Amino acid sequence: MDVIELVKSEVEKLCKEYKNNSPDNYDFWNEHIKYVYNRAIELANKYNADIEIVGLGALLHDIALIKKIGTRKEHHINGQKISEELLLNYKYDNKKLIRVLDCIYNHRSSKNAKTIEELCVADADILAHFDNIPMLFNSAFNRENISLNNINDWLNEMLEKDFNDLSDKTKEWYKDRYNLIKDILIKK
Numbered sequence: 001m002d003v004i005e006l007v008k009s010e011v012e013k014l015c016k017e018y019k020n021n022s023p024d025n026y027d028f029w030n031e032h033i034k035y036v037y038n039r040a041i042e043l044a045n046k047y048n049a050d051i052e053i054v055g056l057g058a059l060l061h062d063i064a065l066i067k068k069i070g071t072r073k074e075h076h077i078n079g080q081k082i083s084e085e086l087l088l089n090y091k092y093d094n095k096k097l098i099r100v101l102d103c104i105y106n107h108r109s110s111k112n113a114k115t116i117e118e119l120c121v122a123d124a125d126i127l128a129h130f131d132n133i134p135m136l137f138n139s140a141f142n143r144e145n146i147s148l149n150n151i152n153d154w155l156n157e158m159l160e161k162d163f164n165d166l167s168d169k170t171k172e173w174y175k176d177r178y179n180l181i182k183d184i185l186i187k188k
């Protein structure tokens with residue numbers, strides 16, 4: 001089995017554990033990680049980035065949240081540590097390891113990305129939100145306690161913030177779809 005398949009099955013297993021042991025039964029794999037992974041590979045192909053580095057970065061970027069280690073604020077730092085351990089267990093090449101760890105550390109905004117691989121993971125993390133609209137409503141109503149009266153403002157702010165966090169080139173590529181999503185979602 002190649003390293004991507006190994007890590008994929010490990011992350012899927014951890015997501016199942018999270019789902020079974022969390023009060024909200026949040027399915028990290030099916031609600032978030034799989035979308036990030038698919039978009040990251042799409043961007044990697046589009047931008048000629050290294051598919052393996054991007055794929056591993058996408059699969060592991062939120063591993064600290066999935067394993068419930070540390071705070072959300074520091075999940076990019078803890079994620080690096082957990083991923084380093086995991087990949088060293090698979091005897092993963094040291095030079096490539098550093099590049100994967102950088103993708104995890106810098107996934108929280110494409111503004112932090114220093115390489116094209118880091119940019120693919122950071123942008124994919126955002127595109128995953130647009131790919132799963134029901135999840136946005138779940139966040140609004142069940143996590144943030146937003147009322148129906150305030151949903152327009154919340155959605156507007158959330159969608160704009162996400163779009164602005166994309167890199168310039170992904171913004172350019174995605175803008176028509178983004179405008180379509182906003183047009184459909186925002187109440188008139």
Ligand SMILES: [Fe+2]
Binds near residue numbers: 061062
């Ligand atoms: Fe994250």
Ligand SMILES: [Fe+2]
Binds near residue numbers: 032036062
């Ligand atoms: Fe994420």
